[in-house]
Amino acid sequence: MPTGTPTPWSYVLIRLLFRFVLKIFYGSIVVEGTHNIPLTGRPCIVSANHSNSLTDALLLVTAIPPKDRNMLRLTAKATQFGHRTFTSWLIESAGTVPIKRRKDYVDSSTVDNTEVMGKLMEALELGDAVCLFPEGMSRYHPGIAPFKTGVARLISDVLTRNRNNPEFEICLLNCSVTYMHRQHFRSDVLVTFHPPMTFTPKTHPELLAPIDYNNIRSLTAQMHDQISSGTIDSPSWDLVRVAKLAARIYAPLGTRMTLGDHVRLVRTFVEAFNLKAADNNPDAHLGDEETTAPETAELAQLRVDLTTYQDQLARWGIKDDRIRRQPRSRIFILWRMFVRLTWSLCLFCISFPGQLLWLPIFLTTFYAVHNFKKTGPIWDTWDEIAQYKLIYGLISGLCVWFGSAALTFPFSVFTFFLVPALMWMTLRWFEDAVSAFRAFTSLMRLLLVGKPALRSMHVRREELHASIMRLAVQTLGLPEEPEAYFAGLGGKEKGRVRGRWESGSRYFSIKRRRKRDWNETLRLYELHDIAD
Structure with a gap:
């Protein structure tokens, strides 16, 4: 059985250094599904969405426990190599493999990654874990870009190279990374490792050469669906904004829910309010019932009402939680x-x-x-x-x-x-x-x-709350009592620490959270109206 490449000292240093730096920069880094990570010696491709450049790679390096994988072989665009900068040294010292992108080279004839793919296959055959970002580039956008087929083709090539080895297998570990506010100091991050897909020449002969390219596209689509399911994947920032407000009205500030639960709840409302997707797919479902024209119109109106409500809150500079309570x-x-x-x-x-x-x-x-x-x-x-x-x-x-x-x-x-x-x-x-x-x-x-305006806004919020609860419970199948439900759900990171003894004893812990709001960052003013 392969044992994997020995961990270079520079990689250990980088992992320790940036584990510390990331804990300082981000308020909470919540990692889910570490039990899904294949152990060192099992060939593995780690595939994740890519929205935060080099930070994504550093986050994955520090999120994977060293006892499970001794190292993660990274890939980066070739233009970041060969410079006399700290970033370039950092990338090269971690054993990163350079990949040429067509957009970085005017003469596309010079873009040849054949040698690179060969090195990645050799690393996999040694039992290493290789990190690839199938979007092909980092992008500042609310949604996940269409996946390129490079990961699926790499799996096909390495299976074909080992088609005569009945014991050879390769794992595909898909990972969803969600930044509540990716560039803000003391924001929060969720890293979710999904159950791995395992491939062998015997169980997946459709991936052996000569191959039908439709099988490559099918595997790529499966990757996209799994990664998208663990993060907030939206076609627009406006939709994220509305979904976050709906999630806040449904599960108000103070609800003891994990970051993972919060992200999945927001995603549920994103899917509900994504009317264009429903229009393009006549078979689209919300919950167990088909989306009819009246329901679509009702959702569209609710989305408009939520936007109007949020616009007013933004003009006042007040959060929804202040309106939820009766005016003082x-x-x-x-x-x-x-x-x-x-x-x-x-x-x-x-x-x-x-x-x-x-x-x-x-x-x-x-x-x-x-x-x-x-x-x-x-x-x-x-x-x-x-x-x-x-x-x-x-x-x-x-x-x-x-x-x-x-x-x-x-x-x-x-x-x-x-x-x-x-x-x-x-x-x-x-x-x-x-x-x-x-x-x-x-x-x-x-x-x-003033009290009269707040009282009027409170009445409007009560109406929105009733509509949101009908949508959540009757259509989306969410629990009727979210505060009780999420408080009893599993997970350690529940937001604000409760109780004087617990709060005092954990004050000096680097894992402690003082924040009640997963959208909070370290700023003198509150983020009332921001999606990312």
Whole structure:
């Protein structure tokens, strides 16, 4: 049985380094289905959607437990190789295989990946895991692009090469990656590994050469369906926006649900409101009933009503959760504003010394990203923002760490450990301070809007809630009591920590979540109206 390629030291270093960096940059990284990962020695292709450039690859490298797979062979566009940059060194040191893309070469005759495919097949025959992104490119878009057939053709080629080996098998491990806000600091990420597909020359003779290309297309379509099922795959940002609002109305803020449950719930509403898909497919179903013309019209009207409601919330700068509750008295709001502002100022003061250490990092990343955005249009550059923030944040963070130790000599032996500890606690205090400040500004907006307008908006929300519940329960087959249902469902990551003892004991844990909202990021203002 093959044992796989030995793990190079540079790969181990990169995995450890970016596991730490990713945990700092993203608030929660929730990984599902690790039991589906084939063990080292079993040839495996890891296939995932691709929306966040190099960050996707780094996330998969750190999400796969080393005890299951010693390493993951990556692929990247050939134009990223051979440069005197940290990114280029990072890619090459991890054993990444360069792939030429036709869009990167004016003369298409120079695009020949035959040798590359040969290296990938050799790696698979050694028992390695190879990572491929079947979309063919990273893209800043709400939906998954049509898959290219390269993964299916690679499976066919490696099976054909080993057609006389009855014991040879190759696994296809499809993975769905969902960023709640892919480029924002302290956002959340979901990584879902699906049950693997296993192929052998005996069980899949239709994939052996000579091959009917329809079998390649069929396998590619299966990959697309499985990966799409685990993430928010939408034809437009507007549809994502409406689906997230519907999910919030159905399962309001405070519902103890895992990130995976939240993503799957949003996807369910995306499919329900995707009227164009239903129009193009007369056999489309919602739940167990066929979509009739009146139902389609009702869904279209509900989508319009939700959009109008969300537009008004965005103009006011208020989240739906503020409308869900009955309008509070002015005295109560003023008291809560005083409490929130006082707590926020206290935390800002406590975290100020540590903020001086974070300031060079924030300034460096802001400057780098600001200049990078100027290099091209949104669709071609914004998928690399997180990558730039990670790399420039890592470099500047290491400079601050080691620079602080050098400047405090001869106490460096202490500051070497105290500085990162202070920076971590500063991040915790600063997150809580920002959260309290956002609550203060939100309460202030409630005062500005006024009680009559809030009461009218509350009545409109009640009507929307009734329509959403009818759609969710009667058509989509969702549970009638979402808060009780999701609280009892499996999964460790349930959002906000409950209870004083639990909250206090886990305050210093790097796994702790203070956020109640999976859409929350570290910003002084709330994200009221953003899909990605």
